[in-house]
Amino acid sequence: MSQTPRSHLPIEIEKQRSILDMALGLSLAAVLFVGAEVGLRRYLTSHPSSVSAWLFDGKWNLLMSMDKGADWIILGDSSASFGIDRELFLAGTGESAANLATVAEALTVNDAWMLETYIDKFGPPKHVLLIRSARQWGLPVNEILATSVPLDYGYWERLDPALPFDTHAKWLYLVNRYAPFYKAPRTIRQLLEPPWQGLPDAAQIQPGGFLKFDGRPSSQLFDSVKQLAGQLESSGFSVSTPSLSGLAALARLAEKHGFHIYIAMAPVCRLVYLHPRFRQEHQRLAAQLTRLVAHSPYLHLLSRDPMLFTVTEMQNADHLLAPAATRYTAALVERLEYEIEIWE
Amino acid sequence: MGFNSFLFLGFFALVLLCNNALRRHHAWQNRMLLAASYAFYATWDWRFAFLLLLTTSIDYTIARLLGREDRPARRKWLLGSSIAANLGILGFFKYFGFFTDSLAALLCHLGLQVSPLALHIVLPVGISFYTFQTLSYTVDVYRGKLEPRSHFLDFALYLSFFPQLVAGPIERASTLLPQIERPRIVTRAAIDAGVYLILWGYFKKLVIADNLSAIVEPGFSAPDSVKGFAVVLLLFGFSVQIYCDFSGYTDIARGVAKLLGFELMLNFKLPYFALNPQDFWNRWHISLSSWLRDYLYIPLGGNRHGQIATYRNLIATMVLGGLWHGAAWHFVAWGLFHGMLLAVHRGYRSLRGPSPDPGAFGATWRMAAMFTCTMLGWTLFRVHTLGDAITLMRGLIEPSHLPMLKPALDIAFFTLPLLIVQVAQHWSRDLLVVQRLPFWGRAPITAFLGLWLLVFAERETSQFIYFQF
Numbered sequence: 147m148s149q150t151p152r153s154h155l156p157i158e159i160e161k162q163r164s165i166l167d168m169a170l171g172l173s174l175a176a177v178l179f180v181g182a183e184v185g186l187r188r189y190l191t192s193h194p195s196s197v198s199a200w201l202f203d204g205k206w207n208l209l210m211s212m213d214k215g216a217d218w219i220i221l222g223d224s225s226a227s228f229g230i231d232r233e234l235f236l237a238g239t240g241e242s243a244a245n246l247a248t249v250a251e252a253l254t255v256n257d258a259w260m261l262e263t264y265i266d267k268f269g270p271p272k273h274v275l276l277i278r279s280a281r282q283w284g285l286p287v288n289e290i291l292a293t294s295v296p297l298d299y300g301y302w303e304r305l306d307p308a309l310p311f312d313t314h315a316k317w318l319y320l321v322n323r324y325a326p327f328y329k330a331p332r333t334i335r336q337l338l339e340p341p342w343q344g345l346p347d348a349a350q351i352q353p354g355g356f357l358k359f360d361g362r363p364s365s366q367l368f369d370s371v372k373q374l375a376g377q378l379e380s381s382g383f384s385v386s387t388p389s390l391s392g393l394a395a396l397a398r399l400a401e402k403h404g405f406h407i408y409i410a411m412a413p414v415c416r417l418v419y420l421h422p423r424f425r426q427e428h429q430r431l432a433a434q435l436t437r438l439v440a441h442s443p444y445l446h447l448l449s450r451d452p453m454l455f456t457v458t459e460m461q462n463a464d465h466l467l468a469p470a471a472t473r474y475t476a477a478l479v480e481r482l483e484y485e486i487e488i489w490e
Numbered sequence: 491m492g493f494n495s496f497l498f499l500g501f502f503a504l505v506l507l508c509n510n511a512l513r514r515h516h517a518w519q520n521r522m523l524l525a526a527s528y529a530f531y532a533t534w535d536w537r538f539a540f541l542l543l544l545t546t547s548i549d550y551t552i553a554r555l556l557g558r559e560d561r562p563a564r565r566k567w568l569l570g571s572s573i574a575a576n577l578g579i580l581g582f583f584k585y586f587g588f589f590t591d592s593l594a595a596l597l598c599h600l601g602l603q604v605s606p607l608a609l610h611i612v613l614p615v616g617i618s619f620y621t622f623q624t625l626s627y628t629v630d631v632y633r634g635k636l637e638p639r640s641h642f643l644d645f646a647l648y649l650s651f652f653p654q655l656v657a658g659p660i661e662r663a664s665t666l667l668p669q670i671e672r673p674r675i676v677t678r679a680a681i682d683a684g685v686y687l688i689l690w691g692y693f694k695k696l697v698i699a700d701n702l703s704a705i706v707e708p709g710f711s712a713p714d715s716v717k718g719f720a721v722v723l724l725l726f727g728f729s730v731q732i733y734c735d736f737s738g739y740t741d742i743a744r745g746v747a748k749l750l751g752f753e754l755m756l757n758f759k760l761p762y763f764a765l766n767p768q769d770f771w772n773r774w775h776i777s778l779s780s781w782l783r784d785y786l787y788i789p790l791g792g793n794r795h796g797q798i799a800t801y802r803n804l805i806a807t808m809v810l811g812g813l814w815h816g817a818a819w820h821f822v823a824w825g826l827f828h829g830m831l832l833a834v835h836r837g838y839r840s841l842r843g844p845s846p847d848p849g850a851f852g853a854t855w856r857m858a859a860m861f862t863c864t865m866l867g868w869t870l871f872r873v874h875t876l877g878d879a880i881t882l883m884r885g886l887i888e889p890s891h892l893p894m895l896k897p898a899l900d901i902a903f904f905t906l907p908l909l910i911v912q913v914a915q916h917w918s919r920d921l922l923v924v925q926r927l928p929f930w931g932r933a934p935i936t937a938f939l940g941l942w943l944l945v946f947a948e949r950e951t952s953q954f955i956y957f958q959f
């Protein structure tokens with residue numbers, strides 16, 4: 147079959163190279179590789195790969211860079227970051243506050259880890275406010291977030307609740323820390339693949355960790371409502387095992403150091419609350435939380451019913467726009483004053 | 491345990507350490523490699539290892555008997571036994587279902603209702619590759635080109651050597667056995683080339699092939715939804731995918747072998763730069779095409795009995811080559827297509843005589859024409875049924891309503907690094923041209939390959955396409 151002259155075909159010519167030449171080639175490749183990793187790491191600090199990553203990293207960085215403690219520590223998910231009006235909260239309580247609330251997928255496990263880290267640094271706060279959206283109490287551990295905590299190797303066993311990391315999770319921790327190129331491949335692909343759109347600049351976290359969204363309601367609202375409807379179809383609301391262990395760890399910290407933790411329901415879009423299944427599931431979750439907080443004298447559920455907002459007051463199903471955040475904060479501060487009088 | 495798994499990396503690191511530790515104990519080095527190769531193969535299914543052992547034992551014994559036998563009739567009988575045993579095993583595992591289904595369909599067509607016999611036979615990975623490898627050994631011993639080996643373990647390693655066991659290259663005993671039998675020295679140049687081949691092979695598989703697979707897979711799953719220019723994109727994407735998938739595997743295999751002190755044959759020589767069908771088969775899956783030439787085409791008569799017989803032999807060889815890939819009619823059609831291309835090209839050449847140097851423009855035009863033919867051939871190779879191939883070809887002349895800029899850009903994005911490297915390889919006629927660069931030129935390429943692997947390697951990697959054969 148093959149009888150034409152084959153002189154035009156390529157061959158393989160191995161080149162004998164000196165050890166020095168090989169070492170220089172490898173070293174320079176390693177320098178370029180590490181340089182690209184460092185450059186990307188810096189870029190991703192100011193251009194987050196996702197809102198979740200930005201909020202999670204931002205709040206942990208805030209905690210690690212705080213030079214003094216606060217009276218109030220606010221924990222929970224992003225509804226707590228967008229839902230509290232900083233000025234109103236400080237004025238209403240008359241005390242200092244640090245909003246360390248991260249994202250839903252970080253679970254109460256991360257809340258407990260942050261609080262323990264905070265206490266190690268500054269001692270116990272006077273009060274803790276925990277705000278989580280009902281639908282997110284039931285989430286499982288997000289491996290990427292759980293392995294992204296900027297603490298030394300082994301924190302998952304040192305901190306309470308201990309979260310056993312398998313080999314893959316340990317590998318992810320190392321990758322998150324030292325190889326950002328591997329950490330968020332989908333995001334980095336967006337950077338490198340055509341049509342080469344850069345990542346948006348990171349929004350600014352206000353002093354103390356508060357966030358304010360002055361924009362208008364967006365299509366995100368409808369997307370998140372649809373997502374919520376999908377979740378209701380497949381499963382209801384309940385407290386997942388990791389969330390349960392996070393809550394128990396928070397209770398242990400409160401009991402050990404003698405401070406109270408107030409748990410608030412995240413704001414809810416009225417449109418969503420009209421859904422009978424949502425209402426039913428929300429009430430079921432509130433009943434479960436009531437039973438859980440009854441186990442500790444230091445845990446208090448502020449209200450079983452959520453505060454409702456219209457679609458024009460919300461950024462998405464969980465995040466409030468700034469004017470609504472003022473209303474939510476005012477109601478929350480009033481309720482907290484009442485509770486503190488009872489319990490403290 | 492595919493090459494694209496972390497388990498393989500750990501396994502190979504261990505083998506490399508042992509190989510280095512045993513470098514002064516050649517016999518033990520071979521035993522360790524044999525054990526590692528069987529362990530590697532058993533990770534797919536431990537029963538496959540016994541099948542491999544059976545094949546090894548049959549051909550080892552028959553070759554030994556051939557070595558002692560002078561009577562032609564008896565020698566022919568021994569060779570026939572080996573061929574029957576090997577093709578029998580291959581046929582049972584690979585083609586049994588195909589032939590019973592086809593027979594049932596034929597009888598049904600003639601009005602006889604029979605249900606095909608379903609045995610749910612699992613295809614042992616790599617069986618087509620090692621069957622051809624062991625057949626070449628027995629045939630070469632029969633032809634007197636090779637002495638039968640007395641050392642069973644060496645012969646067992648020849649058949650099971652893990653870098654090339656599951657997807658080739660299909661090594662000849664005359665080149666691999668001597669390497670097994672003699673102490674091996676791993677040179678600095680081999681380490682350098684081996685590491686580069688492994689890195690480049692992983693890049694081709696994990697970055698290019700797997701990403702293109704994600705782009706073209708939906709098109710082949712629903713061929714009636716792909717029209718017009720989208721068909722061209724689909725076929726182009728698959729052409730690059732299958733090349734990168736298979737040649738990526740081969741590069742890794744050859745790189746791994748180099749680090750162990752072995753030199754495996756080149757399996758690809760820039761096939762998409764081929765000028766004509768004959769040139770293509772000198773460049774694509776060379777270990778198979780040369781096997782088919784030496785053990786099928788030439789024994790069939792090759793080009794020694796006139797034009798018509800030559801065309802017949804070419805077509806028959808390629809049809810069987812197509813069937814080697816899989817038990818399905820579309821593979822037969824693919825083989826037939828290439829057989830006809832070869833026959834037409836040969837006929838054209840015999841009419842026109844040897845063609846003069848085409849020049850740069852003429853060569854480019856011929857490459858484009860041959861690449862177009864190759865793409866059309868891949869349609870037959872990739873589809874699930876021949877009907878799908880017809881649907882795609884019909885779709886080619888219909889207007890497309892799908893947005894094509896994004897997939898076109900994605901395909902171009904993933905193909906570009908390959909194109910740059912291959913143009914350099916083509917101009918220099920050196921497949922290791924990157925290694926010729928000074929360290930400051932090589933280093934950015936190495937860093938680029940590493941970084942791109944981190945970002946673009948599909949985390950859920952797919953199996954190598956040729957593992958199914």
